[in-house]
Amino acid sequence: MDFASADPSIVKSIKQRDLLNTWLRLFARDRSIPSLEEYRPERIEDELPDLVFYTVDTSAQLPRLTIQSDGTRMSSAYGHSGKGRYLDEYLGARLAPIVMPVYYESIARRLPAYTIANIDDIYGRIVAYERLLLPFSDSGNVSHIIASLKTICEDGGFEIKNLMRGSDKLPAPIVRTIIDRDLYHRAPGRIPSGDVLEFG
Known part of the structure; x- marks a missing residue:
């Protein structure tokens, strides 16, 4: 599975951009991923319905992710809660092959991943499913991931219940990226050092 290189501006959602910017501020100190405790x-609290927290076990050939808490949006989209389960088992044989590689790439690269996939709801309306993955480390290896999941429909309303499992069609990838460029946070309105402004 191929991933494009991207900078933080790839992220559309303002709230997801805020989550990423907080991660970037911590990352910028010594160019290493932060611990979950300092994030x-x-x-x-306002974002918790859209967040999923995972612990990561990297001792196996393929990392195992355990769902520690799943936001109400994920539970609705997948039809039931997955707390305490391995993510690959929760996804099932149909969805795991297209979802798990995104997590594996984020863990291997130790960098945020951002994807958008189009999914049909039960009424055939196209829903954009935007996923931001943020990796964290306690002692070198990636030990935790936070996923922010947003669903947007240009037609307005849509049915989120069983969104990921209710259609015969698999999610269609639109954007699949690793955020590996411009890994710093610039506060809005600030001028980068070295830039010269001319007034005429």
Whole structure:
């Protein structure tokens, strides 16, 4: 599975961009991924319905991700809660081959991943499923991942219940990237050092 190189501007959602910017601020200190304990985005409570927390076991040939908590959006989209289960088993044989490689790539590269896939709801409306993965480390290896999941439909309303399992069609990838460029956070309105402004 191929992943394009991207900078943080690839992320569409303002709230997901805020989550990424908090991660980038921590990453920029010594160019290494932060620990989960020091990750404290503002108003994260408002985002909890869209967040999924995983622990990562990298001792196996393929990392195993255990769902520690799943936001209400994920539970609705997949039809039931997955807390306490391995992610690949929760996804099942149909979805795991197209979803798990995104997590594996983020873990291997130790960098955020961002994807968009189009999915049909039960009424045939096209829904964009935007996924941002943020890796964290306690002692070298990736030990945790936070996933932010957003669903957007240009037609307005859509049915999120069983969104990921209710269609005969598999999700169609639109964007599949690793965010590996411009890994720093620039506060809005600030001028980068070295830039010269001319006033005429």
